[in-house]
Amino acid sequence: xxxxxxxxxxxxxxxxxxxxxxxxxxxxxxxxxxxxxxxxxxxxxxxxxxxxxxxxxxxxxxxxxxxxxxxxxxxxxxxxxxxxxxxxxxxxxxxxxxxxxxxxxxxxxxxxxxxxxxxxxxxxxxxxxxxxxxxxxxxxxxxxxxxxxxxxxxxxxxxxxxxxxxxxxxxxxxxxxxxxxxxxxxxxxxxxxxxxxxxxxxxxxxxxxxxxxxxxxxxxxxxxxxxxxxxxxxxxxxxxxxxxxxxxxxxxxxxxxxxxxxxxxxxx
Amino acid sequence: xxxxxxxxxxxxxxxxxxxxxxxxxxxxxxxxxxxxxxxxxxxxxxxxxxxxxxxxxxxxxxxxxxxxxxxxxxxxxxxxxxxxxxxxxxxxxxxxxxxxxxxxxxxxxxxxxxxxxxxxxxxxxxxxxxxxxxx
Numbered sequence: 001x002x003x004x005x006x007x008x009x010x011x012x013x014x015x016x017x018x019x020x021x022x023x024x025x026x027x028x029x030x031x032x033x034x035x036x037x038x039x040x041x042x043x044x045x046x047x048x049x050x051x052x053x054x055x056x057x058x059x060x061x062x063x064x065x066x067x068x069x070x071x072x073x074x075x076x077x078x079x080x081x082x083x084x085x086x087x088x089x090x091x092x093x094x095x096x097x098x099x100x101x102x103x104x105x106x107x108x109x110x111x112x113x114x115x116x117x118x119x120x121x122x123x124x125x126x127x128x129x130x131x132x133x134x135x136x137x138x139x140x141x142x143x144x145x146x147x148x149x150x151x152x153x154x155x156x157x158x159x160x161x162x163x164x165x166x167x168x169x170x171x172x173x174x175x176x177x178x179x180x181x182x183x184x185x186x187x188x189x190x191x192x193x194x195x196x197x198x199x200x201x202x203x204x205x206x207x208x209x210x211x212x213x214x215x216x217x218x219x220x221x222x223x224x225x226x227x228x229x230x231x232x233x234x235x236x237x238x239x240x241x242x243x244x245x246x247x248x249x250x251x252x253x254x255x256x257x258x259x260x261x262x263x264x265x266x267x268x
Numbered sequence: 269x270x271x272x273x274x275x276x277x278x279x280x281x282x283x284x285x286x287x288x289x290x291x292x293x294x295x296x297x298x299x300x301x302x303x304x305x306x307x308x309x310x311x312x313x314x315x316x317x318x319x320x321x322x323x324x325x326x327x328x329x330x331x332x333x334x335x336x337x338x339x340x341x342x343x344x345x346x347x348x349x350x351x352x353x354x355x356x357x358x359x360x361x362x363x364x365x366x367x368x369x370x371x372x373x374x375x376x377x378x379x380x381x382x383x384x385x386x387x388x389x390x391x392x393x394x395x396x397x398x399x400x401x402x403x
Contacts, residue, residue, distance in 0.1 A: 006350070035346060035394075036346065037349060064338070089328060095298075097294045097296075097297060098294065098297040103320070116343065116345065116346075137345065138319075138343075190294065242349060245345040245348070245349075246345075247318050247343060247345055248318050249317075249318055249319045250318075251317050251318045252317040252318065252320075252322075252336075253313065253317075253318075253319055254320070254322075254340075254376075255298075256297075256298070256317075257370075257373060258298040258299060258338075258370030258371060258372065258373050258376035258377070258378075259297045259298035259299070259370065259371045259372055259375060260372025260373065261297065261372060
């Protein structure tokens, strides 16, 4: 018990990441085999590595840093604080977990993360870092997400898509990613929290030490929310010998058969 | 090889707070938390596939009827990262396992634990083969 208390205190800054790990993996199956190994507590407070251009290296791989089961709770709000418009709350409460597109191997999008590792890849060219690619191990998170770092603006004729259009910039040591052009198909969590095509997100990623990545996350969606929402998620650095592995969700997805339900038309 | 239905345990009243759930889909939509069974059988195949790893076990009841149990686990990557590999469990091996039964298709279960008959080591657990070796 004493040991447990000590451990709890030592990782207090990483509650978010550990929560994700605990919730999404220890709850995983009956035979979860332990989850993804993370850097030990002794390495968490180590120095932040830097990119050749001097900015902090946010590569990872990371575990956590977004929503999963309930964006309201995981983002740091109390129950009922998420300012959903009436229709959106009604929709969330009506949705069944089994109907989430993710269950049918469709992408999770922003800021939904899965219980598996993900990372940022900085594309360094003679012009500097021109794009950042965000890769999730699980295939249904999407093959890749592009964040343009070359100063371009959002196009004004976007077709709604799973990951929208992302542009990034540095504010000091914080990477700011601004995204619009999302479709309304994905859910923010398995609880069913919705959004509309008016969704605009701002992610502010910072790395205060070796083992921690903070995602200060803004939801701006007047279609589904009465005001902008500020959330905070924390990711933990995955142990250094762990790399992303292949994970093709549609390979053998048997979701629903044991429970006697079929994936619905929006999932197929 | 003689296999028979082993112990049949109904784990009534299991603690809901620790209810297992799958990473890719929910536990409650697929499995019956009040039906926890322990059986013995012969491994038909082990699928190291996504999104969930599966072990298929042929279980023969007292009347000689064979039922193939399709036992779901977490992702193969998660199991692999703990140090387990394809040689740790192969077709033809006799095992004892515990599973939550499927809600509608009972023989599609969520695997709780599995070990080879005559070997005290629990397979596919955290820490890998070294950590799970009998002390």
